[in-house]
Amino acid sequence: MSKILEVRELNAWFGATKAVKGIDLSFEGNTVTAIIGPSGCGKSTFIRCLNRLHEEVPDASAEGHVLLNGDDIYGKDIDPVAIRRKIGMVFQKPNPFPSLSVFDNVAIGLRLAGLRRGAMLKEIVEKSLHLSALWDEVKDKLNAPGTSLSGGQQQRLCIARALAVEPSVLLMDEPTSALDPISTAKIEELVTELKKTVTIVIVTHNMQQAARISDSTAFFLLGDMVEYGETSKIFTAPKDARTERYITGRFG
Amino acid sequence: MKRRFSDYVFRSYRKRKSVNAAMVAALVAAAVIALIPLVSVFGYVLQKGLPALNVAFFTELPKPVGETGGGMANALLGTVTLVFLGSLFGVPWGIATGLYLSEYGRGRLAGVVRFSADMLASIPSIIIGLFIYALVVVTMKRFSAIAGGLALGLLMIPTVARSSEELLKLVPEHIREAGLALGLPRWKVTLWIVLRGIRGPITTGVMLSIARVSGETAPLLFTAFSNRFWQRGLDQPISSLPVQIYTYAISPYEDWHQQAWAGALMLVMLVFAMNLLTRLALSSAERARK
Numbered sequence: 001m002s003k004i005l006e007v008r009e010l011n012a013w014f015g016a017t018k019a020v021k022g023i024d025l026s027f028e029g030n031t032v033t034a035i036i037g038p039s040g041c042g043k044s045t046f047i048r049c050l051n052r053l054h055e056e057v058p059d060a061s062a063e064g065h066v067l068l069n070g071d072d073i074y075g076k077d078i079d080p081v082a083i084r085r086k087i088g089m090v091f092q093k094p095n096p097f098p099s100l101s102v103f104d105n106v107a108i109g110l111r112l113a114g115l116r117r118g119a120m121l122k123e124i125v126e127k128s129l130h131l132s133a134l135w136d137e138v139k140d141k142l143n144a145p146g147t148s149l150s151g152g153q154q155q156r157l158c159i160a161r162a163l164a165v166e167p168s169v170l171l172m173d174e175p176t177s178a179l180d181p182i183s184t185a186k187i188e189e190l191v192t193e194l195k196k197t198v199t200i201v202i203v204t205h206n207m208q209q210a211a212r213i214s215d216s217t218a219f220f221l222l223g224d225m226v227e228y229g230e231t232s233k234i235f236t237a238p239k240d241a242r243t244e245r246y247i248t249g250r251f252g
Numbered sequence: 253m254k255r256r257f258s259d260y261v262f263r264s265y266r267k268r269k270s271v272n273a274a275m276v277a278a279l280v281a282a283a284v285i286a287l288i289p290l291v292s293v294f295g296y297v298l299q300k301g302l303p304a305l306n307v308a309f310f311t312e313l314p315k316p317v318g319e320t321g322g323g324m325a326n327a328l329l330g331t332v333t334l335v336f337l338g339s340l341f342g343v344p345w346g347i348a349t350g351l352y353l354s355e356y357g358r359g360r361l362a363g364v365v366r367f368s369a370d371m372l373a374s375i376p377s378i379i380i381g382l383f384i385y386a387l388v389v390v391t392m393k394r395f396s397a398i399a400g401g402l403a404l405g406l407l408m409i410p411t412v413a414r415s416s417e418e419l420l421k422l423v424p425e426h427i428r429e430a431g432l433a434l435g436l437p438r439w440k441v442t443l444w445i446v447l448r449g450i451r452g453p454i455t456t457g458v459m460l461s462i463a464r465v466s467g468e469t470a471p472l473l474f475t476a477f478s479n480r481f482w483q484r485g486l487d488q489p490i491s492s493l494p495v496q497i498y499t500y501a502i503s504p505y506e507d508w509h510q511q512a513w514a515g516a517l518m519l520v521m522l523v524f525a526m527n528l529l530t531r532l533a534l535s536s537a538e539r540a541r542k
Contacts, residue, residue: 053433058358085435095430100448105273107435112444158430165434 004029004167010064012045019045021223032191032200034210034231037220044201047171050201051087052080059082072154088167092174094154094190098147103142105157109165118159124164131197132160134188152183160190172202188213207247219243289501292496294520301517304510314480320507324515326482327496333483334476334492337401338408355419355442374411380406381471387473397490400476404465415457419450445525452534459530463523469494493519
């Protein structure tokens with residue numbers, strides 16, 4: 001399998017506080033990688049560095065190399081805006097854009113990027129809603145406000161919104177932590193389905209979730225990556241004592 | 253007999269209930285008293301203005317002294333023109349300032365801008381009029397609708413800016429991040445996602461400031477001045493309801509006093525109608541989306 005995203009010596013700071021400490025990690029195409037670890041271990045900050053969103057926070061900075069298909073997104077003269085079209089993101093809290101309809105929520109990324117052709121836009125919106133397994137539930141209310149959907153539907157709407165600009169990597173920052181078990185199950189099913197189309201990096205607090213949906217898992221602690229490997233190995237035979245203590249629930 | 257705890261609780265509960273009732277009554281009374289001026293001003297203007305109101309008032313120009321009848325059609329149109337000019341200048345500038353303060357302003361400059369906006373808001377409107385007089389009227393060598401519009405616009409900037417800033421700050425940060433994560437430049441996210449998402453509340457803030465400047469008299473006295481005929485151009489003096497009311501009210505003629513009352517009623521109705529229409533337009537726009 002080919003490595004689509006390669007992280008080398010990635011460091012990130014909030015002001016003077018170092019939150020991510022020299023991470024090296026690669027992601028293979030069409031796989032799901034779970035990032036687990038206790039709160040404050042830098043896992044969210046880490047994935048926010050992968051689409052250069054971290055640096056948008058005042059006083060935050062990042063340094064290192066992230067190669068997307070071999071090109072360093074932290075290279076000189078690289079426009080973060082262009083990077084974010086190739087590496088999409090779904091957030092912890094479902095956040096459809098206020099006062100935009102279901103359709104417009106999905107269409108807006110393309111529309112604001114300059115796509116004006118209505119027929120093409122419609123086609124991509126429909127495709128994205130199919131991909132996010134939301135189409136059947138919203139096909140009759142595409143003009144309803146996005147915020148009128150249920151929490152789980154809103155999160156799938158956000159996934160559709162991210163997919164509409166056709167990224168090759170999708171970052172998910174605890175996408176189910178605000179959802180009930182049934183909506184969570186739907187998103188998990190969706191993640192497994194989506195890896196045919198995109199490479200997924202998912203941060204999760206839920207270790208069962210990581211075990212269920214990911215191919216490989218990275219365990220973070222205090223800004224360091226303690227262990228990385230195949231998910232089945234991490235959860236059955238961790239090499240590091242700290243990983244074992246965390247996955248068996250003895251700390252964190 | 254020994255007093256039990258439940259007796260104590262019961263007694264204190266009754267006391268609490270009665271204190272609560274007294275406090276609620278006091279608050280209701282305060283609210284009602286606050287409404288009395290509003291209701292009585294509106295009632296008085298209605299009572300005095302309504303008899304003088306007729307079709308001619310809306311369609312005819314003021315008559316010369318000594319002739320009865322005539323109307324304030326030119327002043328009505330003038331006020332609409334001035335408020336439109338003021339909004340044209342004040343609303344975009346105010347919203348842009350609010351956007352800067354909320355989305356981009358950091359550190360020293362933002363603090364200075366915010367402080368200046370608050371200072372500008374507290375400057376008496378007659379001083380704003382004097383400033384525009386010195387800047388525009390003296391330069392153009394005549395009173396004009398443009399000068400009047402600029403004065404009103406200048407009055408609108410700080411209120412629109414600060415209300416927009418506060419509303420923009422209520423938009424959660426993760427909405428902006430979601431926009432950025434779609435690969436959109438920040439300015440597009442700011443304009444087409446953040447600002448558009450709160451256009452309803454922003455419009456309410458704008459309407460409040462429009463309502464406020466619609467009745468301004470002092471800044472128009474030596475900028476727009478006044479006239480007694482139809483408007484010929486934006487570089488000419490223009491009449492307005494507040495200035496017309498002022499002129500008629502201090503005149504020694506009884507029928508002019510009548511007309512001043514009718515003008516006052518007109519002004520109140522105009523502001524009221526503008527507010528109502530915007531609200532209706534906004535809520536029907538929201539309904540159309542559902």
